[in-house]
Amino acid sequence: MSIKIPKFKQTEWLIVYIMFITIFASMINSFIAGVHALYYTIDIANTLLFLNILYCKKYKELFKGSSKIVAIWICFFIGYAIFISIVKIDNVGLFLWAIRNNFRYYIFFFSCILWLKGNFKFFNNLIIANFVAVLFEYLILGKRQDWIGGIFGFIGGDVNAPLNIFLIVITTYSVIYYLNKRESFKTFILKTASSFLIAAIAELKIFYIEFAIILLFAVLITDFTIKKIIIVLAFVLGAVVSLRMLYIVMPELDPEFFSISHMYLYATSHKGYTGSGDMNRFNFLSQCNEILKTKSNMITGLGLGNCEVATNIGWYSKFFSTYSYTHYNWLSSTFMYLELGWIGIIMYFGLFILFFIKIIQLGQNKNNLLNSQICAILALMTIVLLFYNSSMRGDYAYLMFYALAIPFKKSNINTA
Incomplete structure (x- = not known):
């Protein structure tokens, strides 16, 4: 019996590697310390993809057809951010590091549009492995809450974010495919129930809202x-059961945590993210303005x-040395506002609104309908993530940009 290895171009292998x-x-790093350095090899792969785009003049394709307006927006955003920041550079190394942290995903996104062959099957094939990994970490290794990441490992504080993104993608996929009669009710229930169970075990309270x-x-x-x-009735039943499990796993959790009044107070509290006076998710603007002080800084950032x-x-x-206590770096929205001001944050959030609008338009092609419906929702969920944590500035943002590129890639078909 021979094993068939897919034939990929070098650029496609780079995407697979990333x-x-x-x-x-x-x-791997959870078992072998020091392997985290592998993440920096992604930068090398991304650079090679960028050079391929330039050398092969593939950028011309990006400014045609469905991706044109998105490519223009991204390039204008990057150009504006660099231009407005040049006169304010305090440390060249950190300036270059910021360019890397903020804009590396767009190179990957463009590369996926040009060369990606895969689709959501990539995520679908990992569902069972992720579920088994979560149970192994919880039952065998005795990990709890932030230390549970499924296939993303069990290093505290680093693994909840990608697990959350993964659950968002696979549940969005499952809901859309079920509603379009492309997935059975049994399969849908199994995927949703396992996601709720994972959310309870890993203390991903936000997932129920998501x-x-x-x-x-x-x-x-x-x-x-x-x-x-x-599906609505199934969600209500599933939410009730999984929330009961959440309170079993976390008996210290406030019984009123999921009430509307509690969530509003939590989201707008001046006590902040940790309850110690740091940045909060929904009133960060007023807190940031106290630091920025001048209108100029508020408009264009630092x-x-x-x-x-x-x-x-x-x-x-x-x-950071002065204001690290505010934990502004824990939220993508606060980071963007502080560095690029109102103009930057409007362009940043505007990009994902543009994604939503353009992807809905792409859905008019029946061959791209399901992919477009999935990714339109993912574009909106990305905005939620920008408020919720800093995952869209981290390495795991590649997961979301991979998914968002699918409706734009060439020769789209509605395959599972």
Whole structure:
């Protein structure tokens, strides 16, 4: 029996390599210390992809057809950010590091549009492995809460974010495919139930809210069927059961945590993310403005790199040394606002709104309908993530940009 290895071009292998390292390097690092350095090889792969785009003049294809307006927006955003920051550079190294942290995903996104052969099957094939890994970490290794990441390993504080992104992608996929009669009710229930169980075990409280948002938009952008009623009832039942499990796993959790009043107070509290007076997810603007002080800083920010921090290599900006207690670097939204101001954050959030609009338009092609419905929701969920944590500035953002590129890639077909 022979094993068939897919034939890929060099650029396609680079994309596969980036996804492999993004997903599995943290798991390997959980067992073998020091392997985290593998993440920096992604930068090498990304650079090679960028050089291929330039050398083969593939950039011309990006400014044609469905990707044109998105490519223009991204290039204008990058150009503006660099231009406005040049006169404010305090540390050249941190300036370059900020360019890397903020814009590396767009090179990967463009590369996926040009050369990607895969689709959501990539994520679908990892569902069982992820579920088994979560149970292994919880039952055998005795890991709890932030230390549970499934296929992303079990290093505390580093693995919840990619696990959350993974659950968002696979549940969005499953909801859309079920509503479009491309997935059985049994398969849908198994995927959703396992995701709820994982969320309870890994203390991903936000996932219950995220799933409700996913469900809402899925119902809005798909045709009405009896399945919509079934899926809503299934969600309510699943949420009740999994929340009971969450309180078993976390008996210290406030019984009122998921009440509307509690969530509003938590989201707007001046006590901040940790309850100690640091940045909060929904009132960060007023807190940042107290630091920025001038209207000029509020409009254009302090400049790329001037709020940057690179703990792995020991680089810290003066701003971070002064304001690290605010934990502004824990949230993508606060980081972007501090460095690029109102203009930057409008362009940043605007990109994902543009993604949503353009992807909905791409869905008018029946061959691209399901991919477009999935990715339209993912574009909106990315905005949620920008408020929730800093995952869209980390290595795991590649997962989301891989998915968002699927409707734009050449010769799209609705395959599972």
